[in-house]
Amino acid sequence: MILKTLFKDSTTTDTTPFSPDEFNAHVMNTYGRFPLALERGEGCRLWDTDGREYLDFVAGIATCTLGHAHPALIDTVTRQIKTLHHVSNLYYVPPQGELAQWLTAHSCADKVFFCNSGAEANEGAIKLARKYAHDKLNIADPVIITAHSSFHGRTLATITATGQPKYQKGFSPLVPGFAYAPYNDITALEATIAELDSNERRVSAIMLEALQGEGGVRPGDLAYFQRIREICTEKGILLILDEVQVGMGRSGKLWGYENLGIEPDIFTSAKGLGGGIPIGAMLCKSFCDVFEPGNHASTFGGNPFACAVALCVCQTVEQQNLLENVQQRGEQLRSQLQSIATQYPNLIVDVRGWGLINGLELNAEAELTSIEIVKAAMEEGLLLVPAGPKVVRFVPPLIVSEAEVNQAVQMLKTALSKLLESK
Template sequence: MSPESVLDNPAVENTPFDADEFDRVVMKTYGRFAIALERGRGCRVWDSDGKEYLDFVAGIATCTLGHAHPAMVEAVNRQIQKLHHVSNLYYIREQGELAKWLVDRSCADRAFFCNSGAEANEGAIKLSRKYAHTVLNIDEPVILTANASFHGRTLATITATGQPKYQKNFNPLVPGFHYVPYNDFEAIAAAIAQLDGGEKRRVAAILLEPLQGEGGVRPGDRAYFQKVRQLCDEKGILLILDEVQVGMGRSGQLWGYEHLGIEPDIFTSAKGLGGGIPIGALLCKSSCDVFEPGDHASTFGGNPFACGVALAVCETLERENLVENARERGEQLRVGLQAIADRYPQLFVEVRGWGLIDGIEIAAESEVTSIEIVKAAIVEGLLLVPAGPKVVRFVPPAIVTEAEIDRALEMLDRAISTRVS
């Protein structure tokens, strides 16, 4: 049965969902909202009680084409009937085609595929460390990352993440990381000077997000990144950009670094790359590709199924002009959010973002939290996601329409006026 018939056929009933039984057998690693989503189409999803929601979470900036997009449905059906998994012991046609699409549309020369953003960032850390040892002759390479950053949940990537709350009780952490304030060039320059120990210990790489997502939807400053790029060139330091959340058109450009007027040496992608099918990518320039057979690998990474579907997402993004749509609908969303912020000056202090990754910040002195606003929006039928305790994040699918943006703004306004303010 097609996704359309599943949604439209009145004979399809919602089955009861037992949250207690779920919690009995699934580890409680998430503080889940009290709804169980069962199906979706476009920018809409339905829960186990049949209630409809407008989805401005998109699997946390992941469902590029929304839900049950015909291009993804067709790609899934085609690929699963052809070849879904072999291994990287052999050449994989779909992997090569996806790599070519990404390389042709970025500053990268080569790609490595894995399963998630955390794995992509882990690969970037490994690549930069090998480069430090084999090219820069550094015994103890240091990677600079930013306060309030987020780079993943593996042991190395939570160490790279500049937020102590994610690191608590997981020590000893991986050595070789140092944190600096975001958008503060003087702090980076000072850290490099402080850590310079010659060949024994010095900075080998700087890992930054073009826009901090989990850290509160904070866009990178163009002048800052250009100075960082220049400093990296002068010092022989690799610049790594984590594009896991902002890449694949979400920012209104295909890549976040395009907003900044620079090119990284290495960057990572995931989330929107597969439109919800798990895939991650580590991309780099040939000048820093020092991996050799046996250095890095992934059993599932780059398999025919994930790459075939991801390529369909990429081609649809281009064919349907969805990067431009993200740019236009993002501007519409920010204008609407600013109007709401102006109506509640005691509650909100700033609206910011790029394309379809946007946030509205709650005043520090307000007792209202982002979770409270998210919960109030759920009652109205709008799904949103926090970005810290004081920022509400809006990351709808790239296919979102003008009417859906207007509807989401109305729902948010109603949620605030009736349940929050």
């Protein structure tokens, strides 16, 4: 696939095509972009600037909960932009209050702070945990434990919290106050806590993803998380769950922690919360709500426009019973991916996930990489996304149909067949 043009310059009457080179001349080179320019979408379908159709199993990286151009979103966006889109948090914002009420009524949380992204939500959780440690636990040098292979965002604090050195390279000095332990390994976690205690560095919080997304689509182990909940309760440690990717119904439950039989003290949401409109939320129980005016803020966070859209997403997920669809389509997809794995035992070593966040893990010794499979699928009209060099991720909109799952699997089969024949 060779992309020669992106789009025409809409800022003038010039109809000369806008090329990738011109794009790159003005936009910072922070993404390894695929050679594809998308122009419009509907449901689980996207079309590029040449009019070619794609089946979208990326959903803006687990973000477009209701797919593209959903009628309920169109109505809400149109109505709200005509009414009021931004005033700042100097005033009461009714849609913000309504959204917070819905979120607390449908979760274990009592209070909500709104921001603009997952990284900001996690940053807020880190700040809240530190302030709680100082104000309530009298800890002068609090430590937050996170997991190896985790991903929590791109701010300096959240890349430090992220247990992957590749994201931290070139950005030192990193933020102090973090330690790391292997994911789903309770023995290692308890050893890390003991080691920190012996060095008089007190643990104030443990921050984990209910399912590691960027770390390879690795679901949390039930016994691991239940023991962590016990440890946190016994020691007065806050349990923070990063639900940025797995929350808002993607796991087949509204929140990922519901798959683990526990409740966190703090959890974060973003991505799917706004269905593609930027919004983030940090939610907590009342006992650790220690923020006061001036401690934390966000100019754009919780504005009327974003909150109205997010409330529409929440209500649509509930009213259309999309969680049932997520469960059914997820089981269908995993079953069919497992059949492909059986067909290619030397290539595929695992199929795993919850609901509509699923990963196909490649053999570490295999010549193929996840990027190669993603590119081959794109040639067939299927959009997928890697989760590391050896895991292909499937995160379609929550409205995906049975027929669309079947079509996606067939496209993947064709892509794999052609790719292996060319090797």
